[in-house]
Amino acid sequence: PSNTPRKILRCVREAIAGHPDDLKSPVFPILSFQESVPPVLAFHLGSLGFMTPLRFSSYQETIDRVLQADDDLDITLRSRLVCTINRSKKSKTPPPPPPAPVSPVPALAATTATKTAKGITTLAEKRACMKRRQSYITKGMKTERMLVLNEVVIDRGSSPYLSSLEMYCNDLLVTDVQGDGLIIATPTGSTAYAAAAGASMVHPSVQTMVVTPICPHSLSFRPIMVPGGVNMRVAIPRSSRGQGAVSCDGKNRQDLGRGDSVSITMCVWPLPCVNSMDHLADWFHSLSRCLSWNVRQKQKSFDSSDEGDATADDEDT
Numbered sequence: 001p002s003n004t005p006r007k008i009l010r011c012v013r014e015a016i017a018g019h020p021d022d023l024k025s026p027v028f029p030i031l032s033f034q035e036s037v038p039p040v041l042a043f044h045l046g047s048l049g050f051m052t053p054l055r056f057s058s059y060q061e062t063i064d065r066v067l068q069a070d071d072d073l074d075i076t077l078r079s080r081l082v083c084t085i086n087r088s089k090k091s092k093t094p095p096p097p098p099p100a101p102v103s104p105v106p107a108l109a110a111t112t113a114t115k116t117a118k119g120i121t122t123l124a125e126k127r128a129c130m131k132r133r134q135s136y137i138t139k140g141m142k143t144e145r146m147l148v149l150n151e152v153v154i155d156r157g158s159s160p161y162l163s164s165l166e167m168y169c170n171d172l173l174v175t176d177v178q179g180d181g182l183i184i185a186t187p188t189g190s191t192a193y194a195a196a197a198g199a200s201m202v203h204p205s206v207q208t209m210v211v212t213p214i215c216p217h218s219l220s221f222r223p224i225m226v227p228g229g230v231n232m233r234v235a236i237p238r239s240s241r242g243q244g245a246v247s248c249d250g251k252n253r254q255d256l257g258r259g260d261s262v263s264i265t266m267c268v269w270p271l272p273c274v275n276s277m278d279h280l281a282d283w284f285h286s287l288s289r290c291l292s293w294n295v296r297q298k299q300k301s302f303d304s305s306d307e308g309d310a311t312a313d314d315e316d317t
Contacts, residue, residue, distance in 0.1 A: 039075055039272045041066060050191060050290045053276035066274060074275040076282070078188045078204045079228060080267040081148040083248050088259030148248045149271060150189030152264050154234050155181030155214060157255055159242030162217060168233040169226060177234075179216035181244070184209055184232055184264050188271075191291070199223040201293075203283055209264070228266040235261035 043059055044052040054062055066073065156163035165177035185194040187202035190210045195201055199212040200223065207228035213221050226232065236244050238258045246262050247253040256262070275282045287293035 035269050037269060037271050039066070039073070039274050041274050048290050050286045051188070051273070053282040053286065054274070055276075074278045075272045076204050076275055076279040077270040077272055078149065079186050079207060079270050081152060081184070081186055081209070082265050082267045083146045083148050083152045083246075084263040084265075085144040085146075085246060085254065085256075086261045086263060087143065088257065144254070146248045146252060147267055147269075148189075148264075149186065150192050150249045151183050151185035151194060152246065152248055152262065153181060153183050153193065153214075153250075154244060154246050154256070154262055157243055157245030159244065161242040163242065163244055164237060164240040165244070166235045166237055167211070168235070170230050171233070175221075177213060177216065177221075178218070179221070180214040182234055183212040183214060184234070185212065186210070191287075194223070195291075197223070200225070201287065203280075205279060207266070209266070230265075232264040233261055234264075235259075 041054060041059075041062065042052040043054045043056040043062075045056055046052070154163075154165060162178050163181050165182055167174045167177055167182065183189075183194050183197055183199070185192070185199070187204045187206050187208060187210070190199055190202040194210050194212045197212045197214055199210050202208060202210060202225065208225045209228060209230070209232060210223060210225050211232070212223040236256050236258055240258055243258060244256040244260075245253055246256055277285075288295070
């Protein structure tokens with residue numbers, strides 16, 4: 001599009017200046033572009049910087065190169081997920097309003113109260129009642145949809161019991177999950193929470209979803225990868241002892257009740273990220289630089305000459 005360079009410069013300017021949303025997510029353009037996203041220039045200004053391969057010291061040259069380039073930009077399309085929270089159908093009758101308060105000071109009650117059809121209620125209690133009513137209607141009637149870059153986490157929430165989850169793939173019941181929860185991650189998120197839970201790290205160009213259990217109460221429940229075109233659904237059965245919670249990219253944490261479910265599908269709008277070298281070199285460099293992947297002292301050879309050279313080097317050192 002003709003306005004793409006302007007959007008790129010806006011993203012860079014907000015990242016350097018400290019956009020408020022940047023404090024909530026490492027990839028803040030997702031909050032500004034909920035569907036199609038322009039190419040993102042990720043400059044390393046933080047500590048870990050797994051997704052920021054570009055050096056800030058040469059940001060002006062990088063921006064000029066990107067704006068003047070035609071077809072020679074190396075871009076990684078990072079897949080995103082669409083998370084839909086489905087609330088179970090409940091009674092449409094909202095909870096009853098709170099009883100009218102009894103104030104020891106009639107004058108104060110008259111100034112802080114409002115007349116309703118069911119009696120005198122303070123303004124604060126009326127707002128609280130409307131908030132509970134809206135929350136109840138939302139939970140019983142509507143669904144909520146969010147875009148996710150890293151992972152969707154369904155866990156036991158504040159419940160002290162094991163989470164009991166049903167995992168479906170294209171409406172096929174795959175397994176029952178008993179543990180602390182479940183992580184459904186993109187390849188980008190496979191190096192985050194999923195990697196800490198034991199999943200494999202997947203290159204972002206691979207179209208897949210990584211399903212990883214969190215502390216499963218089973219020795220045979222290993223992480224798996226499913227095709228990117230499937231519809232994953234995780235439900236809390238009505239027979240579950242406790243409830244649960246869901247969070248997307250570590251934000252928007254919401255409680256889940258018995259009968260609620262979460263559907264996860266692949267988003268049709270990926271996140272294009274401009275690479276510093278190419279998509280393979282940047283990814284392997286990030287693994288080595290940020291996670292110290294497979295870093296160990298090299299084993300010495302049995303060859304005596306090599307051993308003598310190594311000893312001489314050690315003595316010189």
